[in-house]
Structure formats: C-alpha cells, structure tokens
Amino acid sequence: MESITEKPMMDDTAGRGIGRSKSDQLAPSSQSLSRTASAETVRSTPDATSLSRKSSFGKRSASGGAGAGGNSHGHSHIRKSRSAQLKLDLEDLVSSGAALSRASSASLGFSFTFTGFTPPPQAMSSAELHPFSDDENTMDIEAGTRRKKLMTEPTLPIYLKFTEVKYRVTVKGSPREILSGISGSASPGEVLALMGPSGSGKTTLLTILGGRVAGAGAGALEGCVSYNDEPFSKSLKRRIGFVTQDDVLFTHLTVRETLTYAALLRLPRTMTRQQKEERAMDIIYELGLERCQDTMIGGSFVRGVSGGERKRVCIGNEIIINPSLLFLDEPTSGLDSTTALRIVHLLHDIAEDGKTIITTIHQPSSRLFHKFDKLILLGKGSLLYFGKASEAMTHFQSIGCTPLIAMNPAEFLLDLANGNTNDVSVPSELDDKVHMENQNLQNNNSKNDYKPSAQDVHEYLVDAYENRAAYKEKKKLLAPLPISDDMKATITSSKREWGTSWWQQYSILFCRGIKERRHDYLSWMRITQVIATSVILGLLWWHSDPSTPKGLQDQAGLLFFIAVFWGFFPVFTAIFTFPQERAMLNKERAVDMYKLSAYFLARTTSDLPLDLFLPVIFMVIVYFMAGLKATATHFFFSMLTVFLSIIAAQGLGLAIGATVLDIKKATTLASVTVMTFMLAGGFFVKRVPPFISWLRYLSFNYHTYRLLLKVQYNPVPDILINGIPLDNGVTEVLALVAMIIGYRVLAYISLRRAKTSAS
Ligand SMILES: Nc1ncnc2c1ncn2[C@@H]1O[C@H](COP(=O)(O)OP(=O)(O)OP(=O)(O)O)[C@@H](O)[C@H]1O
Incomplete structure (x- = not known):
C-alpha cells in the first residue's frame, strides 16, 4: 500500500450500535403497488417484527434482538434456550390459521413494490434457523455448545474507511483507470456488499481493501485506505481473513484435515496443539460441516464435498483465526439460492461477533439483497451508490430511476449500473438530454422511442450520486472512531508474527504433504x-x-x-x-x-x-x-x-x-x-x-x-x-x-x- 498518500479520514458510523433492527433491512415502500396482507399482518405484530436476523439463528438477545454485535458475547449462554423458545414460537405460529397463510405467502413469494422488494419478516425457513443442518435438534445441541466457545473470544474491532480510491493499470502501454475515486466505510458488525456488473471493479476494490494489491503486475494506487485510522501494516495480515473467488483447497484432504492444518499453522503459539484441534472442530460445528468432516474436499477428478460445503470450508479456513476483517470474493457464486442465503446468514452471524465483513456479490436474489447492511454499487469503476442497502432504492428513486414492473432490487440496480433502462422510468433530465440530441436526427418518432445510451445513463448516475448523496457519506467519514488510541495502536506494528516455530511449520507441512x-x-x-x-x-x-x-x-x-x-x-x-x-x-x-x-x-x-x-x-x-x-x-x-x-x-x-x-x-x-x-x-x-x-x-x-x-x-x-x-x-x-x-x-x-x- 505504498502508494496510498492521503491522510485517513474519520467516520461517524462508528458510533452506531452493531446490532441491526429489522426495519433497517426493509426497503422503503412509499410507492407500494401491492403489498400482501400477510406482510402487513406481520409488520403490525410486534412479536413477529422482533424476529430479527439474530433470532433466526437461535441467537436472539435477551432484549429482543437489538443487542447484537460484539455485545452478544455475554448472551451466548442463553442462545440455546432462546433457540428452543423460538422453535416453540414458530410452532405456535404455524399451528394457527393466520400463520399458515403467512407461511404460504412466504413460501410462494414476497411483496413487490415499485421501490423494491420487501421480504416478509416471517419468512424464516428452517434453513435460516439452522443454516447448515439437516438435523436441527442435533445441530442445535451440538452447535449451541460449540458456538458459545467460539463466539466468546474477543475480536479487535476494526473500522475500515477508504476515500477517493483510484486504481490505474497500464495495458499495452496505455493507462487504464479501473477504479475512479471510490469512498466508503464498514464498521464492526456490518456486512458491506460490493455490487456491480462484471468488470466494474468489485474484485479490484476488494483486493485493495484487503491490502493485497502490492506485488508483481500491480497498478498505481491512489487514495486512502485506513484500518482504525491507521494505514495497512504487516501485523494486520493476521487479523484479516480473505476468501478468494476460486476455492483454493487441497483436493485429497478431508474437511477436518483441511481445517485442522489451518488451525495448527495459523493459530498463535500460545495455544496448545489440542486447543488448536478443538478450534478446528468448533469451526466444523459452527459451519454445520460435521456430516462431511471426513469427506475429501475433491476436485475435477475426485468426487468430494458439495460446492456449498467447499465454500464453507474456505470461509472456515479464514474465520478460524477469529479475524477482525473478513473479505469474501463472490462467496455465493455458483450456489443455489437457498445455499447462498445460508452463506449470507453465516456472514451475518460472524459479523454479529464484532467483525467487519466486506463481500462482493454478483447477482443476489431479493432475499439476499436485503441481508446486507451497506452497499457499494459500482459501474465501470465509478461509484454509483454507497450507503445503507435498505436506502439504495430510495436514492435511485430520488434521482428519478424507478422500476416500472415488479423487480428484484438487485436486478434493477445492476441494470442501471449496466446503463440498461428497459422497464425503468428515466429521469426527465436524462430524457430531455436524449431528446435534444435526437431532435437533430429529424425523424418523426415520438419522444418515447429514444432510449438514453448506456454511457449517458452511467454519467448521469455518477453525477447524481456525487451531487446529491456523496457529501453526506463523506461527512460521516470525518467523524472520530469510538475506540481508544491504545486500540488503534494495536494494529500499527509492522512486525510479522508467525503462529508457529520454523520446525513446527516444517513438520505440519511435511505431514500435510x-x-x-x-x-x-x-x-x-x-x-x-x-x-x-x-x-x-x-x-x-x-x-x-x-x-x-x-x-x-x-x-x-x-x-x-x-x-x-x-x-x-x-x-x-x-x-x-x-x-x-x-x-x-x-x-x-x-x-x-x-x-x-x-x-x-x-x-x-x-x-x-x-x-x-x-x-x-x-x-x-x-x-x-x-x-x-x-x-x-x-x-x-x-x-x-x-x-x-x-x-x-x-x-x-x-x-x-x-x-x-x-x-x-x-x-x-x-x-x-x-x-x-x-x-x-x-x-x-x-x-x-x-x-x-x-x-x-x-x-x-x-x-x-x-x-x-x-x-x-x-x-x-x-x-x-x-x-x-x-x-x-x-x-x-x-x-x-x-x-x-x-x-x-x-x-x-x-x-x-x-x-x-x-x-
Ligand atoms: N492488472 C490488470 N491489468 C489489466 N486489466 C485489469 C487488471 N486488473 C483488473 N483489470 C480490469 O479491470 C476491470 C475490473 O476487474 P475486476 O476483476 O475488479 O472486475 P469485477 O467487477 O470483479 O468482475 P467480475 O464480476 O467479472 O469478477 C476488468 O475489466 C479487468 O479486466
């Protein structure tokens, strides 16, 4: 990160609680065309509304789901009983006729609005209750005890801020701008999603934020990326987990062997071998991998675990070190929507323990989209939106872009980022501009026959964000962090720390080989x-x-x-x-x-x-x-x-x-x-x-x-x-x-x- 030159800026998002309320996730629906009765019913029921994401994992806090994040550690002892309570609540709901109708509406679909898509709060499948288990009871008992151990460990909270990040590469002698001035932030307890069409620069931005752009073939980086207001240092490497897009795993090792070797190599010397092995088992239970723990990972020529399981092993490989920052490059690609949803739920679980999560996402389903706390929408390397995911539709609506038919908000945003305005109301400014341009083409077509070009749409969106929304977010970045100077200093050391001695590394790698x-x-x-x-x-x-x-x-x-x-x-x-x-x-x-x-x-x-x-x-x-x-x-x-x-x-x-x-x-x-x-x-x-x-x-x-x-x-x-x-x-x-x-x-x-x- 040598090329980062500017001073770090501040953030006021820091002062916010880590917990998320359900209302944060609901898309604003001022122009609601249709809203299902079931959604209304549930919204007006305080108990049901309080079924937060946390509770869906049997982790609801004593105060009804508000006290999430790093504060959840103290409540871990009540998770199991809460989970049991939740199951009873659900059984009660399901047994009533109203609940049945809600359940069926949830299974059939969601309420669509012009401004977006509102997931019914009661749409809490067993998959969400127990994200990776077929056998809920076993999982509940097993995972309950395991989770308690894993989540009580403190994590150093890391506030990530980045301002005016620019990245340029030279292709065949001519410079090419991959990212042009991206600003944003992510706080502990939050999941920030990077979304955009293919080639928009998501992976590049993720790589830069993860401190991985240096080295051969790297381009020129400008701007500022700070971690608790400090620049990237080598000691940060041990606090960062990075799940790459391709699953890089050894084909012939079993799930347990993979995670055990990762634990033995990555966990600090202060832990005994037995403690490290136990940690690997904790992760296996945490991720619901116990059934396939003795199955080989597999690859092109060897049958092994499923794609979703493999992705979870990759995530396990990274969360085993209890990272403060977790980066994931398209963790849901190639997975079916239920498995993808489970992965995102898992990310929330991890975030709720005070970790900062940044993930790229390709084409999320509506349900997935609403799970993210913050969103960055990129188009051709430019920032089209940064802010709360739940407010994205409001922003685009405020600048005159609204879907004309019921549409997955993610699909709508990706269409816009691609410059595609089919089925989208075009803002009058843009419309007039296009009309003016086409008037000279002297034909008799009506105004509606003209569509703005992808380039016009892109420029309009970039300007609209810059002029109407960016200042708010940039102001937030200036707020001081709610952490002490000592805590900030914890990450400044540039000394490399090895988890194990040279001989231990040698012998572990020898056995693994x-x-x-x-x-x-x-x-x-x-x-x-x-x-x-x-x-x-x-x-x-x-x-x-x-x-x-x-x-x-x-x-x-x-x-x-x-x-x-x-x-x-x-x-x-x-x-x-x-x-x-x-x-x-x-x-x-x-x-x-x-x-x-x-x-x-x-x-x-x-x-x-x-x-x-x-x-x-x-x-x-x-x-x-x-x-x-x-x-x-x-x-x-x-x-x-x-x-x-x-x-x-x-x-x-x-x-x-x-x-x-x-x-x-x-x-x-x-x-x-x-x-x-x-x-x-x-x-x-x-x-x-x-x-x-x-x-x-x-x-x-x-x-x-x-x-x-x-x-x-x-x-x-x-x-x-x-x-x-x-x-x-x-x-x-x-x-x-x-x-x-x-x-x-x-x-x-x-x-x-x-x-x-x-x-
Ligand atoms: N080192 C480089 N040299 C040349 N071009 C590059 C380099 N790094 C990135 N690019 C280009 O920058 C653009 C953004 O790449 P990036 O991988 O970040 O996109 P992405 O949004 O993650 O795409 P996808 O969703 O398809 O993975 C692409 O057009 C890519 O070809």
Missing part, C-alpha cells in the same frame, strides 16, 4: 505401471549373461535404461509441484502462514518416502529377473545409485517448475532437457565432438549409468565407458550430490523471486 499426495503415489495405476514395466524388462533381459561381448552390451543397455527411466519419471512428476501449488502458496503466504523455507523443505522432503517406495518394487523385480549380480552389497549399491538419481532428477524438475511456474512451458523445457541429458548419457553416442562433450557432466543419466556399471563390473570393460576412466565412483557420487543440492537451491531462489501477490 504426505497426506495430500499419498493417493497419487499409492494409486493402483502408478503401482501397476511400475510393476508392468519391471516385469516386461525382467522378461526381456531374462537371466542375461555378461560373459560374452553381446551379453555384456545387452546388460549395459538394461542398466542405461534403468538410469534413464528413473531420471525421466521424477522430473516429470516434480515439474508440476510448484505450478500446481502456486495458488495455494500465494494464498497461504499472503497471510504469513509459514516461512517459504519451511514450506520448500517440507514440500521437497515429503515427496521422498513415497518417491522411493516405487523404485524399490521396480528394482527387486528387474534386478533378480535380469540376473544381475545377486549379492546384498551389489543390490544395495545399485538401489542407492537409483535413489541418488531420483533425488537429483526431482531437483531438476522442481527447479524447472519453480522457474517457469507454468505447466505447459515447464513440460516443454523439461522434455528438451531430459532428452539432451539422455543422449549425453554415454550409451548411444560413443564419439562425441569435444566442443559438446562437456554436456555429459551435467547429465545425471551419465553419472548414474557409470555408477551402475561400476557396481556390476569390476573392472568396467573399456568398451562400455568409452575410455573415460571410472575409479571408485566418488566423482559420480559427488556430481549427483551437487545436483541434488544445486537444483534445489535454484528452485528455492526461483520461488523466492516469483513474488506472491501478497509479498
């Missing part, structure tokens, strides 16, 4: 491939006899093949390592989960046990079927040579992968390199021109082949080693060890240089 990849290595396909190859080799070289020149050449061919086979295989497995884990590495390094050195060492060593398992099977079969020297020493040294070759080849694969970080390019580079090494290996070409003969010293195939010859034959016949003397093999061993270390150092340096988006 083994768990994640055991399926790959121990898959039947791979085992069958290795066994089949070795049996075929064994049959082809069945009891080969090196006593004749032809037999000797044949056997040397087998040894060369072994050197090549265990050179190819590990290179092509290892090149995928870093390109494939790049997203995960970026994500985890962005929150300082571990040191790169711990990750690198764990990642490279966790592959070894599994990488060395298959060659043992291979060698046992080939060695004895082919009739190589059948003594323990000879077998042991041959095995050791193959191991050295594998680890060196793996190093080369890692270095290529880390340098290129692109699977296609890495594969191309690896195939050229490996082919060159194979040809320079000393078996195919005997008389190599001197100007290129140095190449063989870089080839691990060359050194492996010579070592295998040395183990089998003493002395090695000159015809096989092409006149290059082979003494005790120390040179070859040293060359392989140098490659093992050298390639890895190269890989590590490349990885360090490939800056993650967060560093």
Whole structure:
C-alpha cells in the first residue's frame, strides 16, 4: 500500500450500535403497488417484527434482538434456550390459521413494490434457523455448545474507511483507470456488499481493501485506505481473513484435515496443539460441516464435498483465526439460492461477533439483497451508490430511476449500473438530454422511442450520486472512531508474527504433504505401471549373461535404461509441484502462514518416502529377473545409485517448475532437457565432438549409468565407458550430490523471486 498518500479520514458510523433492527433491512415502500396482507399482518405484530436476523439463528438477545454485535458475547449462554423458545414460537405460529397463510405467502413469494422488494419478516425457513443442518435438534445441541466457545473470544474491532480510491493499470502501454475515486466505510458488525456488473471493479476494490494489491503486475494506487485510522501494516495480515473467488483447497484432504492444518499453522503459539484441534472442530460445528468432516474436499477428478460445503470450508479456513476483517470474493457464486442465503446468514452471524465483513456479490436474489447492511454499487469503476442497502432504492428513486414492473432490487440496480433502462422510468433530465440530441436526427418518432445510451445513463448516475448523496457519506467519514488510541495502536506494528516455530511449520507441512499426495503415489495405476514395466524388462533381459561381448552390451543397455527411466519419471512428476501449488502458496503466504523455507523443505522432503517406495518394487523385480549380480552389497549399491538419481532428477524438475511456474512451458523445457541429458548419457553416442562433450557432466543419466556399471563390473570393460576412466565412483557420487543440492537451491531462489501477490 505504498502508494496510498492521503491522510485517513474519520467516520461517524462508528458510533452506531452493531446490532441491526429489522426495519433497517426493509426497503422503503412509499410507492407500494401491492403489498400482501400477510406482510402487513406481520409488520403490525410486534412479536413477529422482533424476529430479527439474530433470532433466526437461535441467537436472539435477551432484549429482543437489538443487542447484537460484539455485545452478544455475554448472551451466548442463553442462545440455546432462546433457540428452543423460538422453535416453540414458530410452532405456535404455524399451528394457527393466520400463520399458515403467512407461511404460504412466504413460501410462494414476497411483496413487490415499485421501490423494491420487501421480504416478509416471517419468512424464516428452517434453513435460516439452522443454516447448515439437516438435523436441527442435533445441530442445535451440538452447535449451541460449540458456538458459545467460539463466539466468546474477543475480536479487535476494526473500522475500515477508504476515500477517493483510484486504481490505474497500464495495458499495452496505455493507462487504464479501473477504479475512479471510490469512498466508503464498514464498521464492526456490518456486512458491506460490493455490487456491480462484471468488470466494474468489485474484485479490484476488494483486493485493495484487503491490502493485497502490492506485488508483481500491480497498478498505481491512489487514495486512502485506513484500518482504525491507521494505514495497512504487516501485523494486520493476521487479523484479516480473505476468501478468494476460486476455492483454493487441497483436493485429497478431508474437511477436518483441511481445517485442522489451518488451525495448527495459523493459530498463535500460545495455544496448545489440542486447543488448536478443538478450534478446528468448533469451526466444523459452527459451519454445520460435521456430516462431511471426513469427506475429501475433491476436485475435477475426485468426487468430494458439495460446492456449498467447499465454500464453507474456505470461509472456515479464514474465520478460524477469529479475524477482525473478513473479505469474501463472490462467496455465493455458483450456489443455489437457498445455499447462498445460508452463506449470507453465516456472514451475518460472524459479523454479529464484532467483525467487519466486506463481500462482493454478483447477482443476489431479493432475499439476499436485503441481508446486507451497506452497499457499494459500482459501474465501470465509478461509484454509483454507497450507503445503507435498505436506502439504495430510495436514492435511485430520488434521482428519478424507478422500476416500472415488479423487480428484484438487485436486478434493477445492476441494470442501471449496466446503463440498461428497459422497464425503468428515466429521469426527465436524462430524457430531455436524449431528446435534444435526437431532435437533430429529424425523424418523426415520438419522444418515447429514444432510449438514453448506456454511457449517458452511467454519467448521469455518477453525477447524481456525487451531487446529491456523496457529501453526506463523506461527512460521516470525518467523524472520530469510538475506540481508544491504545486500540488503534494495536494494529500499527509492522512486525510479522508467525503462529508457529520454523520446525513446527516444517513438520505440519511435511505431514500435510504426505497426506495430500499419498493417493497419487499409492494409486493402483502408478503401482501397476511400475510393476508392468519391471516385469516386461525382467522378461526381456531374462537371466542375461555378461560373459560374452553381446551379453555384456545387452546388460549395459538394461542398466542405461534403468538410469534413464528413473531420471525421466521424477522430473516429470516434480515439474508440476510448484505450478500446481502456486495458488495455494500465494494464498497461504499472503497471510504469513509459514516461512517459504519451511514450506520448500517440507514440500521437497515429503515427496521422498513415497518417491522411493516405487523404485524399490521396480528394482527387486528387474534386478533378480535380469540376473544381475545377486549379492546384498551389489543390490544395495545399485538401489542407492537409483535413489541418488531420483533425488537429483526431482531437483531438476522442481527447479524447472519453480522457474517457469507454468505447466505447459515447464513440460516443454523439461522434455528438451531430459532428452539432451539422455543422449549425453554415454550409451548411444560413443564419439562425441569435444566442443559438446562437456554436456555429459551435467547429465545425471551419465553419472548414474557409470555408477551402475561400476557396481556390476569390476573392472568396467573399456568398451562400455568409452575410455573415460571410472575409479571408485566418488566423482559420480559427488556430481549427483551437487545436483541434488544445486537444483534445489535454484528452485528455492526461483520461488523466492516469483513474488506472491501478497509479498
Ligand atoms: N492488472 C490488470 N491489468 C489489466 N486489466 C485489469 C487488471 N486488473 C483488473 N483489470 C480490469 O479491470 C476491470 C475490473 O476487474 P475486476 O476483476 O475488479 O472486475 P469485477 O467487477 O470483479 O468482475 P467480475 O464480476 O467479472 O469478477 C476488468 O475489466 C479487468 O479486466
């Protein structure tokens, strides 16, 4: 955030209570065309009206739903009884005829108005009561106890303010403004939604607010983003959760393993391992994931948890650290409306514990739209609206834009942001402008035949917001925060804090690596491939006899093949390592989960046990079927040579992968390199021109082949080693060890240089 230059501004939203009343969520409906009787009935019933969002989760406070937010901690002990009470209330309601009619109206739809869409307060499905449980009773008991633990932890409240945020990138040499002067704020306990058409700059703004724009490819940032009136600092990383649009998770870990590893790596050293594991379980219960806790996450080729469950795991990964600020990029994309609603309810639950939540949202349903406290509407990178979500329709109505048919408010706002005025009343100013412009086109069409262009609508909306509403919001940003200077200072330290020591990081990452990849290595396909190859080799070289020149050449061919086979295989497995884990590495390094050195060492060593398992099977079969020297020493040294070759080849694969970080390019580079090494290996070409003969010293195939010859034959016949003397093999061993270390150092340096988006 180096480019942030201006001084932070203040906010008066801070003084507001964290709790939200239902009326905050109701869209104003001064021009209500139709309003269902059921909605009226419920609105006039104080008890029903007081069924706030909090109560819908069995978390209603003793004062009837008003005391939310950070203050809810003290009430956690009554949540379960409230929840039970709520269920009784509902049963009472449902048993009455009036309630039945309300229930059916709720299930059939909502009351539509010109100014927006009013959700009936009684529309409280069982999904809302227990957002992620099929079994309400179990969930209630289980989650009740778990939630109590999780939510009693204090969170440092963080007030986020941003003024005149501008972001510019250079595309093909010309500058392009992605964001042009966005201002807004979000307070603890609030959910701020960033809405706008595709490409309007939501993700860019979210990334900037989350302190993640620095690094390679970043554009120029101007404006001010402050966290409790302080600029972004590295220590803030541990207080920020960021759920990216793509679910970046390990496919082969189960839900429980995923969250447990996140807890072990991210939670502070002051907590014991057991406490961290318990926290992971708390999160599982909190998110209603207990039924799938032992299911693999899954991916394109592995069946795993559902999309909604996966998204909840991503959210769990972030809320496990009890963040003060939670950013989410399209958490509901690709989910059905009920699951999306549940996710948003979950966000409210989290916000009510004093956290500040900012989420982008693509095309929310009406119900979803009304769940947000604040809204930012973007259009082509400009601010079209910032304020309470419930007041958005009033604003657009006040500037002359009103839906002409019953419409989801989100759809209406997105249409406007896209410059689409179909089914929308066009303000007279805009209409006149369009008419004036078209008058010159001298045709006889009536005024109504002209539609303002998308650009005209956009400019009108930007000006209208700037002239009529922006000053109010900007004034609010100047108000002082209701927190002490000490609290503000808590987030200013720029020191990085690691949750665990280097060794702990290494061992956790090592175990995670083994768990994640055991399926790959121990898959039947791979085992069958290795066994089949070795049996075929064994049959082809069945009891080969090196006593004749032809037999000797044949056997040397087998040894060369072994050197090549265990050179190819590990290179092509290892090149995928870093390109494939790049997203995960970026994500985890962005929150300082571990040191790169711990990750690198764990990642490279966790592959070894599994990488060395298959060659043992291979060698046992080939060695004895082919009739190589059948003594323990000879077998042991041959095995050791193959191991050295594998680890060196793996190093080369890692270095290529880390340098290129692109699977296609890495594969191309690896195939050229490996082919060159194979040809320079000393078996195919005997008389190599001197100007290129140095190449063989870089080839691990060359050194492996010579070592295998040395183990089998003493002395090695000159015809096989092409006149290059082979003494005790120390040179070859040293060359392989140098490659093992050298390639890895190269890989590590490349990885360090490939800056993650967060560093
Ligand atoms: N580094 C960059 N270089 C070039 N263009 C960029 C860069 N970053 C963002 N953009 C452009 O800025 C615009 C806004 O992108 P952004 O991802 O923020 O949009 P969005 O509103 O989140 O869209 P969506 O809803 O489709 O995800 C897009 O047109 C995008 O191509």
